[in-house]
Amino acid sequence: MDQTTYSGHLAVHHGDDAPFADERNRYLRHCAEGGATQASLKIKRNELLWIAARLGRDASVGIDIEALRRIAIDREQAHGAVTAARRVVDIGRPWLRFLGWWREPSARFEYQSQLDEYVRWMREERGFTPSTLEQWTRVIGRFLRWCDQTNRQLGDLQAADIDAYFVTQATGRWSRVSVAATASGLRVFLRYAGKRGMCADRLAGSICRPRLYRQESLPYAPNWSDVQRMLADVETDKPRDIRDRAILLLLAVYGMRSGEVVALRLDQIDWSGRTLRLFRLKRRQPQIYPLVPSVAEALARYIDTVRPPSSCPEVFLCMQAPRRPLKAGSIYDVANRRFVGLGIEAAHRGGMHCAMPAPLGFLPKVCR
Template sequence: MLERYFIRPATIDRIRASWLSGFIEQYVTWLAHEGYAARNVFSRVPILLQFGDFARERGATRVEDLPSHVNTFVQRWTEKHSTRSTTTAARKKVASTARNPVEQMLRLVVPDFCGRRRARWARTPFDGRAGQFFNYLTDERGLRPTSIEHYRHHLGPFEAYLDRIGCADVTAISPPILGAFVVESASYLCATSVRDRCGVLRVFLRYLHRERLIAKDLSGCVEMSRTYRLSGVPRSISWDDVRRMLDAVDRRTPAGRRDYAILILLVTYGLRGREVAALTLDDIDWKRERLRVPERKAGHSTGYPLSSTVGTALLDYLQHGRPKTTERRLFLRVLAPQGPLTQSAISGRVAYYLHRAGIHVPRAGSHTLRHTCVQVAAPQSAF
């Protein structure tokens, strides 16, 4: 794979002389498979070679030793290459130039390495401290994986808070501790997120009491913050606004063709962002002009007639916008790594075009178009 990018034999020999050569070549193969441009290989391989030499000089002999040297390497790199950086943002950009390829390679070759990726709670919160809570959520309550992640998201900060105040055992949890944590959470979360966090805490505390890990049921000590269901209404937009939003999409680009197809799907069928993200190539029946939507909220699938507008948008994306890949998910990232779009990415694209079209709506996202489909009858000339 190195010969694909580097012409000079001396350059290839220098790379393969590194003790990390096998891992670097594995990383280069991954970059090519994920659709990264050649310039990424040219810029990242030299950094990895320097990181290998840096770690070896400090005693690293196995790939498992490398994570402990990442922060020091990034710090030295930043000190050396940020002499002309006058702002904090510029220095952070220099640091990310070194950190990103190193951590990306380590996630590929070191088991369980996470680094500074967005997944903040890589391990299970309260693992070994709260019995089999997450097994309880899966086996007894039958929650979906996305709901399990919701519990991880909220219990992770709670565990970190307990560790910070020196509360090592769940038996020491008390009403003042719970109240202080909720107040602290309210300082950086919106009202609905605080409500969700309180709900997670109540379930967790009831489980602890059921399993006799705490003496009293403290769930009643966590008051649910008040949120009003209709406080954000109206969340839908008019069909004139829908047309303005669709006109804001530049359909000359692959990303524009993809986003246009996503918007048309959302507003035509009133789908959720998660349902659009779960669509695969196999869900489109061109012969019978049907669209199957899996991963519905109740766990079943639904079939819809494939409208000509949706079919045309999907065909344009598949022929001129979708990357050439064996991935069966319908909507993919345009930039590398070319993986499937997530639910949050779908919602983010909707919010982007609503803002671009100058349409102001509370909590802009995929549900805006779902509400539009449900609440407003589409005219014949909507699209």
Template sequence: MQPESTPTTRDILRVWRADRIVSASTARQYLYWIGRFRRYCNALGLDEADELTRDGLGRFLNWYAHSRSVAASYLAWASSSLRSLRRVYEFIGRPIPPWRPVECRPAPVTAVLRDYAAHLGQHRGNPEVTVRKKLDHVGKLLEHLHCSGKSWRQLNLPEIDAFLIGCARRYAPSTTADIASTVRSFARFLLVSGRIRTDLADAVISPVTRQFENHRRALPWEDVQRLLSAVDTSTACGLRDHALLLMMSAYGLGAGEVIGLQLQHIDWNASTLQMFRPKTDVSFVLPLLPPVARVLARYLRHGRPAHTLTRYVFVQMKAPFGALASSSAVRHIIIKHAKIAGIQAPYLGSHVLRHSNAARQLDVGTKARVLSDLLGHRDPGSVSAYVRIATQSLREVSLPIPR
């Protein structure tokens, strides 16, 4: 028998109405599956709240489908239903186990990889995300050596060349070049740590990537305005997307910066935003511009589900309303609204609004040194990537053509 704190149907519907996410027809389907789930828990003497996990869902589906022929699409309703029931428990404040066990990323298994990771973090100043990426690259190299019956102790240029040729067959040139950069870094580490005696780094050859061979990664400012105007702000999802896209457009934020914003980072009294750049592991303060403040406040009041456990500002619009986890979520939001706005561009990645902001800044006369600081570039020369897309500025500085 379920404990007294088990939410009733009225409690469930009240929470779903507060979230403004579950429609009436969807609620009927969810309640149907919740009823089956509760009968399952009663039959086996299980506590409902304890079974609201990914493993508990699997056990319930196995029990339900044991003697039935059930389509996978039909069972998908059960997953959504139990996630929505979890949301109710979160709302009323009753403790429940995590949806899935917390997965701790294992430490590097060998001494050389542990020392290399420490070298990258402590001496090179690389953030954790970069350290993980480089360890993954080195792992591929060590796997290649292992297939040849060798280890890093037998690392030589022919083996490095063979490894990178194999990478070139599987990955894009830019990815292979990135892996080659890691191989150089690892070779230098092996040398300075006394593990090898030959300097291999300078002889590592990577694919040649022309600096500006890719499509321009910015939208004309008129298209940015069309993109923002195309967002339907009559829905909770639209309010979230509009606030997110406006912040990226106004400040030139990257995807990692905007999805990393948390509620405590907004100082409404001082009108500031405390931002964090995951790539460089640097925090910085931005002014909370009045138009951004209005849009952000509207989203937080009327779009973001109430009593959401995460402190991240931008969340998924389905239970359990977790934070947006990756830049791919931002890319999908941009592509969705660009399609609605009728914008066709060769590049619509998660950083397109950052590039658009940079081009706009150059067009209105922002100095390159200032723009470099605003965008968080360590190398001021990085701004040169935006000069080719600031077409208005180029027109103003172009020289007359002699006749």
């Protein structure tokens, strides 16, 4: 680590003979390039010294959470503070992941290989988007884990077993919409599994999803008056509120989904032409919308005053280092904080994208 990159206390002393010096220096350089402050880098450096001194020479083979927790306990006993142990885990785990030395906890189950194969098929053969893959992996994984836990063999499944799954898992917990979506997902999976000899070929045909009626799930999102309260709540000079206001306006005005918000890039905003070019995940095609003045103002304020300098093309980045793009789950957190803080009740707190007011709900598509 050279003096030009890390000044003052971050420069590596010549007397630093602790193990894995090169690995520690490379990670600190990575953190600095990601926007970490001098104070943050100093804390990371001290914790990594402690961790490195307690790792074995075979650390590159893999370190799991239990080994890291043992080091954290030593840290806590030496300093008498729970926060010291927490820092070891919070700093050590990203470092080990950066090096490729982190060993994820084993959570495999009997049908993990079948699930992995199905996910590859959905991605490579069907071309599903990452958000769809994540959704169906969760739905099918839940079903296969239930089969494992109840000692049901995939090759011996009968229609009665599918009924038992919905009776035990869905009753009192799933809405009709959730039941219908799960039934559709299972039907596709079992049709796939039947063609590959994993289960009876006719099993998929025995699944009947409940009938859904038009607009059955409405109201699905908060009232527009509640959305206006949420927007007013973020109309402050706080950096996080400035970012959150831009996100909430995209959700409410354009009906964007969380995956569409986090995927939005700077080059999709045409300031001079006053248009916003989106790639709609549901329709799987680009669409161009007029750039509504209130949204343009919120986006410009965030980009000009809050968004950290970064080579990332995505608009919305984490507020703290590392400066990486937000994940879809972070968008839920943005909305949920306002729901909880303002005491707003809604059946689906991720449904801000369904809360468009009538005048803006008919924004014209400039082109398709």
